Amino acid sequence: MAKALVLKEITKRFPLVLANDRISLDLEWGEVLALVGENGAGKSTLMKIVYGLQPPDAGEMWVDGKPYRPQSPLDAIRAGIGMVHQHFMLVEPFTVLENLVLGLEPGSPLFLDLEAARRKATALMEALGFEVPLDERVENLPVGLQQRVEILKALYREARILILDEPTAVLTPQEAEELFRFLREYVARGNAAIFISHKLKEVLAVSDRVTVIRDGKVVGTVRTRETSLEALARMMVGREVVLRVEKTPARPGEVVLEVEGLEAPPRLKxxxxxxxxxxxxxxxxxxxNGQTELVEALTGLRPFRGKALLLGRPLPASARGVRDLGASHVPEDRLVRGLVLDFSVKENAVLGDQHRPPFRGFLGFLDDRAAEAHARTLVEAYDVRPRSTALSARRFSGGNQQKIVVGRELLRGPRLLVAAQPTRGVDVGAIEFIHKELVKARDQGLAVLLVSADLSEILALSDRILVMHGGRIVGELTPEEATEERLGLLMAGVTA
Incomplete structure (x- = not known):
């Protein structure tokens, strides 16, 4: 029997980067193949090639034994390949049903036969064992249901090979388990799936085999039942990785941040x-559920109502004012608010403090010597690779970009650090390093507010855990009280 998908010697080059270096792998019918690797290893580029979003420079592909060279995603859909992207590709003002048929509208140019689409979608949901409201606008659905819409959209197009890119990033543990259950049933019907994730526990829970990519090359494929978390991490990074955060009990001191009745539109209540x-x-x-509004209110990026005190003083209404008062901020999206990608490491290292000594020089210009010395300290202390202060930030991998941001915010010597999704989209090696730095800063007396959608990160680092749902705090737990099941229920709004 022919294999579901075969890739042979796939190569893709960009200026100064060899993203995929003669990658070969195969996917069997009836299996879930996990694809893992460091950020920037080449996983997303490879899947874009498979889905017809980018052409390869060299190599061959086969789907179900037939030669396959897509020119667009439409060719991939016709070949039976569907992809659920990390950032959902839905038209939010449209209903679920309208999103399902978009691009493949049933009926004639003069008459859209939505009832035929409804019958097909209903039959699919009955077969799959899950349900979404077909007449509801996507913008009104929680993220867990939006992901179901993405999966249903791919299956509506009769996908027999399903690619899922970081599919659990926005799910509760219960929703993630439902997704795993669906994937097992989906491949048991003779289909196949590729599962891309940084979360190695999930990889071990759902996959049959794991292919590891490092620096654009396949370094190995192993059967899931024959490997471990530690072995996969070692394959990904090329060295031993400490997966458990080692920390002593906290010794809380004075109140640094006090928040009371804080409200910020549209979600923080x-x-x-x-x-x-x-x-x-x-x-x-x-x-x-209000986390973004909370972070932006506390860091001077969004107006708010209520009381917010930093060291007993009201928070200013500007980002510069908040920083000058003693707060640092690791933003949830480093590419939007953390870095200026065309600036050098030297320039990014002083971003936000360029108006303060020692970086403010004669007539307000940047003191180049002080900025260079500071950037060199950051690069060395936070293991930024390559060790260059002159390269632009866009030339670094995601993990090293995040180290630049975290290093800049900690080296300021703040009293409060607001860290939003501090390890999002980075590899296990960078996660290990950043977690150690946060614990070290805590032990030196820093107050840290950690906002993360990654429950394993919350459980590993937090001394107290607050759970948000519907714009409010619905529970407070100690790490000893917090289990993934209990946190998941609170995250879903179940407080009883």
């Missing part, structure tokens, strides 16, 4: 809490 020096307070929750 009134939260109250404190963060003390020497502790990490974790905010858990499915994205879209």
């Amino acid at each position: 009134g939260v109250s809490f404190q963060v003390r020096s020497g502790e990490i307070v974790g905010i858990a929750g499915v994205e879209g």
Whole structure:
């Protein structure tokens, strides 16, 4: 029997980067193949080639034994390949049903036969064992249901090979388990799936085999039942990785941040809490429940109502004012708010503090010597590779970009660090390093507010855990009280 998908010697070059270096792999019918690797290893580029979003420079592909060279995603769909992207590709003002048929509208140019589409979608949902409201606008659905719409859209197009890119990033543990259950049933019907994730526990839970990519090359494929978390991490990074965060009990001191009745449109509906020096307070929750508004309110990026005090003083209404008062901010999207990609490491290292000594020089110009010395300290202390202060930030991998941001914010010597998704989209090696730095800063007396959609990160780092749902704090737990099941229920709004 022919294999579902075969890639042979796939090569893709970009200026200064060999993204895919003669990659060969295969996917069997009836299996889930996990694809893992460091950020920038070449996984997404490879899947874009498979889905017809980019052409390869060299190599061959086969689907079900037939030669395959897509020119567009439409060719991939016709070949039975569907892809669920990490960032959903849905038209939010459209209904679920309208999203399903978009591009493949049933009926004639003069008459859209939505009832035929409804019958097909209903039959699919009955077969799959899940349900979404077909007449509801996508913008009104929680993220877990939006992901089901993405999967249903691929299956509506009769996909027999399903590619899922970081599919659990916005799901509760219960929703993730439902997704795993669906994948097992989907491949049991004779289909196949490729599962891309940084979360190695999930990889071990759902896959049959794992292919590891490093620096654009396949370094190995192993059967899931014959490997371990430690072995996969070692294959990904090329060295031993400590997966468990080692930390002593917190010794909280004075109140650094005090928040009472904080509200910020559109989702933050009134939260109250404190963060003390020497502790990490974790905010858990499915994205879209007010966390972004909370972070932006506390860092001077969004107006708010209510009380917010930093070291007893009201938070200013500007990002510069908040920084000058003693707060640092690791933003949830380093490419949008963390870095200026065309600036050098030297320039990014002082971003936000360029107006303060020692970086402010004669007539307000940047003191180049002070900025260079600071950037060199950052690069060495935070293991940024390559060790260059002159390269632009866009020339670094995601993990090293994040180290630049985290290093800049910690080297300022703040009293409060607001860290939003501090390890999103980075590899296990960078995660290990960043986690150690956050714990070290806590032990030196820093107050840390950690906002993360990654429950394993929340559980590993937090000294207290607050859970947000619907714009409010619905529970507070100690790490000893917090299990993934209990946190997942609170994240879904189940408080009883």
